[in-house]
Amino acid sequence: MPSHTSRSGGAHALAALLAAMVLAQGVAAQSPPLDTPAAKVDNSRLDAPLFYQLLIGEIEFSAGEPGDAFQVILDAARRTKDEQLFRRATDIAIQARAGDQALVSVKAWRLALPESLEALRYQVQLLVPLNRTSETYEPLQTLVRLTPTAQRPTLIAALPRFFARSSDHALAAALVEQVLQPYMDPPDTRVAAHVTAGRGWLAAFDGAKALSFAQRAHAIDPTAEAPAALALEMLPGTPAADAILLSHLAAKPDSNGVRLIYVRALLAAQRYPDATAQLGTLTRNSPNLAQGWLTLGALHLQLHEPVPAIAALQRYIDVVENTPAAEAFASETRGSNEDGSTSKEEALTRGWLLLSQAADLQGDYRTADAWLAKIDDPARTIEVQVRRASLLARNGKVAQARELVQRLPEKTPEDARAKLLAEAQVLRDAKLWAEANTVLAQANQKFPDDVDLIYEQSMMFEKLNRLGDMERLLRRVIELKPDHQHAYNSLGYSLAERNVRLPEARTLIKKALELSPGEPSITDSLGWVEYRLGNRDEAVRLLRDAYRAQPDAEIGAHLGEVLWVSGETDEARRVLREARGRDAANDVLRETLSRLRVDL
Numbered sequence: 001m002p003s004h005t006s007r008s009g010g011a012h013a014l015a016a017l018l019a020a021m022v023l024a025q026g027v028a029a030q031s032p033p034l035d036t037p038a039a040k041v042d043n044s045r046l047d048a049p050l051f052y053q054l055l056i057g058e059i060e061f062s063a064g065e066p067g068d069a070f071q072v073i074l075d076a077a078r079r080t081k082d083e084q085l086f087r088r089a090t091d092i093a094i095q096a097r098a099g100d101q102a103l104v105s106v107k108a109w110r111l112a113l114p115e116s117l118e119a120l121r122y123q124v125q126l127l128v129p130l131n132r133t134s135e136t137y138e139p140l141q142t143l144v145r146l147t148p149t150a151q152r153p154t155l156i157a158a159l160p161r162f163f164a165r166s167s168d169h170a171l172a173a174a175l176v177e178q179v180l181q182p183y184m185d186p187p188d189t190r191v192a193a194h195v196t197a198g199r200g201w202l203a204a205f206d207g208a209k210a211l212s213f214a215q216r217a218h219a220i221d222p223t224a225e226a227p228a229a230l231a232l233e234m235l236p237g238t239p240a241a242d243a244i245l246l247s248h249l250a251a252k253p254d255s256n257g258v259r260l261i262y263v264r265a266l267l268a269a270q271r272y273p274d275a276t277a278q279l280g281t282l283t284r285n286s287p288n289l290a291q292g293w294l295t296l297g298a299l300h301l302q303l304h305e306p307v308p309a310i311a312a313l314q315r316y317i318d319v320v321e322n323t324p325a326a327e328a329f330a331s332e333t334r335g336s337n338e339d340g341s342t343s344k345e346e347a348l349t350r351g352w353l354l355l356s357q358a359a360d361l362q363g364d365y366r367t368a369d370a371w372l373a374k375i376d377d378p379a380r381t382i383e384v385q386v387r388r389a390s391l392l393a394r395n396g397k398v399a400q401a402r403e404l405v406q407r408l409p410e411k412t413p414e415d416a417r418a419k420l421l422a423e424a425q426v427l428r429d430a431k432l433w434a435e436a437n438t439v440l441a442q443a444n445q446k447f448p449d450d451v452d453l454i455y456e457q458s459m460m461f462e463k464l465n466r467l468g469d470m471e472r473l474l475r476r477v478i479e480l481k482p483d484h485q486h487a488y489n490s491l492g493y494s495l496a497e498r499n500v501r502l503p504e505a506r507t508l509i510k511k512a513l514e515l516s517p518g519e520p521s522i523t524d525s526l527g528w529v530e531y532r533l534g535n536r537d538e539a540v541r542l543l544r545d546a547y548r549a550q551p552d553a554e555i556g557a558h559l560g561e562v563l564w565v566s567g568e569t570d571e572a573r574r575v576l577r578e579a580r581g582r583d584a585a586n587d588v589l590r591e592t593l594s595r596l597r598v599d600l
Contacts, residue, residue, distance in 0.1 A: 050076060054085075066096035074105055081112040083119075090122055099130045110139075117146060124162050133163070133171050141179050153192040156183060157226070160199050173200035173209075191217050195226045202230070207238045218244045222251035228258045236269045236518055249278075253285050256292075263295060270520045270550050272303055283312075290319040290347065297354055303551065304582045306361040313358065317351045320344060349375050356387060365391045382408055382415065386422040393426040401426045417447055424456060433463040451481045455490075462494060470494065488512035489522045496529035505529045520550035524558055531562050540566065547575065553583035557592040564596055573600060 053076050061069035070092045077085035086109035093102035103126055109119040120143040127136045140159070147155045159179075163172035177197045183189040198213030211234065217227035228248040231241035245262050249255060259282050266275035279296040286292060293316035300309035323344070352371045359368035368391055375384050385408055392401035405423045410416045420443035427436035437460040443453045458473035471494070477487040492508030495501045509525045516522060527542030543559040556579025563572035577600050579589050593600070 050080065061092055066092050066098070067101075070096070070098070070101055070105070074108065077105075078108055078112060083109070083113060083116060086112070086116075086119065087122075094126075099126060102126050103130075115146060117143060120146070128163055128172075129165050131167055133166050133168055133175065136162070137175055137179060140175070144179060144183070149188065152183070153189055156180065156189060156192040156196050159196050160203060163200070163203070169200075169204040170206070173197070173204040173206070176200045191221050191224050191226060194220065195230050198227075198230050199233070202233060207234060210234060211238055211240055214241065214244055218248065222247055223255075224248075225252075225255060225258055228255070229261075232258070232261050232265060235265045249281070253281070256282060256286055256289060260291060260295070267295075267299065269518055271518075272299060272550050273548065275299055276303075283315075287315075288319055288323075290316055290323065293319060294350065294354070297351075297358075301354060301357055301361070304361060304553070306358040309358045309361075310355065313351050313355050317348065317355075320347045320351065345377070349377055349380060353383075353387070360391060360394070365395045382418060382422075386418070386425075389422065389426050390429055393429045396430075398426065398430045398432065413447075417443065417450070417453075420446070421453070421456070424460075428460070433460055436460050437464060449480055451477055451484060454480070455484070455487060458487075458490070462490075467494065467498070483515050485512040485515035485519070485522065488515070489525050492529065493525040496525065496532050499532050502529060502533050506533070518549070520546040520552070520555065523549070524552075524555045527562070528558050531558075536562060536566050540568075551578065551582065553579040553586035554588045555579075556582070557586070557589040560598070561592050561596060564598065573598065576600060 053072060057069045057072035057076070060066075060072060070089055073085060073092060074089040076082075077089050086105060090102050090105040090109065093099075093105055103123070106119055106123045106126060109116060110123070113119060120139045123139040124136045124143065127133065127139075140162070144152065144155060144159075159176055163169065163176070166172045177200065180193040180197055183193040194213045194217035198210045198217065201207075201213065202210035210230070214227050214230045214234065217224065217230070221227075225248070228245055231244035231248075234241040245258070249259055249262070252258075259278055263275050263278050263282070266272075266278065276296070276299055279292060279299060282289065282292040283296060293312050297309045297313035297316060300306070300312060352374045356368045356371035359365075359371060369388060372384050372388055372391075385404060389401040389404045392398075392404065402423055405419055405426060408415070408419055408422075410419065420439060424436045424439045424443070427433075427439060437457060440453060440457040440460055444450065444457055447453055454473050455477050458470045458477070461467070461470035461473065471491060474487045474491045477484050478491075481487075488508045489512035492505040492512065495505035495508070506526070506529050509522060509529055512522045513519070513526060523542055523546040527539045527546060530536075530542060531539035539562050540559070543555065543562055547555045547559045556575050560572045560576035560579065563569070563575065576589070576593065576598055579586070580593070580600065583589065592598075
């Protein structure tokens, strides 16, 4: 016995269907003015037999008999050649998970209405999840051919969506490429056709073919953003895609959206100098683009360059403050609105937080705290107080810092976890390794098998020279999360640093590099283990690559040492001098300079 709800749903569907049919037959909603000449009446095909046939079909469907409903509605559709009825019959079959019946309906639909674009879309969308991708060639080819010329590039660009659920992406890519062959040369479709073919091959994990199509599309129109967008999707796995992006940005310098996404890709790959260069161009071309200044400031902070960071962030604050309140700011952080924007207050808060970090890097704790004092956002309370505690710890007020963290409210388990991590950070900043380890041990008891907490405690064991415990915890991290590249890297680097089990160290670090290709800190570790193995030329190559991508003080110390012992003393001095200028307090750099007795 069907429920009242199901009958009500069927009645609503029937009402909507009949209303649409009446409107489709041209029945006027209002009477024409008296002085209007009588128009020719187009009588509705909704006669009594058709009405009762549709009524029976909907009653059968609401009563849980979709097979009977499908046959009744499809018969009506065939007799009337009405597109809405074909759509309804097809939808009934889809809702009943009867894919073969849905295809029968679509084929009848196409036979009755050969020019129907909707029927063609339905057919392709049905064939793909039924693992009949090879049968989509004809309907897809017809769909593209029948689509109006003005709309064809948009349709072509959307073709990959049809195959998102395909079980054979290589077959789908080959099929799309074949369908698009007639559109590779006409001026109005050639860019879209090449990009779509390339995107299909990218989904099939064939980077070489995807790159080839992206290059050809870019050559056709260097200012077009679609080839550049495809190149962005190919990073970092296809380094040659960089050339497309650089050429596009040279041809169209005001392509701010592409440049910003490219910067984010460079930052994700830790290619900081390249990202800095792109941000410099972006801020020169569009000085009122707040996001450019914010990203540039954050990048300088990452590179331990507080002076240019402060300059960029103050410019960011100026742009935000002088932007009307009604305008939105781009946001990728929490707290953003549904449309991806963020409020002016939130935009200012992001700038103040980074300015506080910059002042902290300069050792100006008073100014750093003053920036934090500007933030009045309850959602940021824990974050702000933790940063304030960190400032106190670095200013020698460790007890006050710990008390400040311990007083923070705990509304959720995540708050409690964050507090323990923050207290450990306070102690770590003060180089109180044993106390930090005690706090992390308590955290691991409270939150067992938390990968981040285990990893943090392993780093404290390293500081305490409890290397067996460090290795045990790192192997536990790998067991819990086999793709944790930092655990592999830390364990491999620790072995290399101690000059023990070097082949194993190399294997661990190479595994980390497989998980995070091109990451400079891991490339640095691999260079260091090659140096320990006596492969100085390979060590220099790797360390130069790492330092070029991320001119970090520790990487600089490693490169400087290998260059020094290899007799390249002039370059060694230059690198070590640069590293000291970035972070003179870095422990690895200080130890290296002291041990080698390098006169800078």
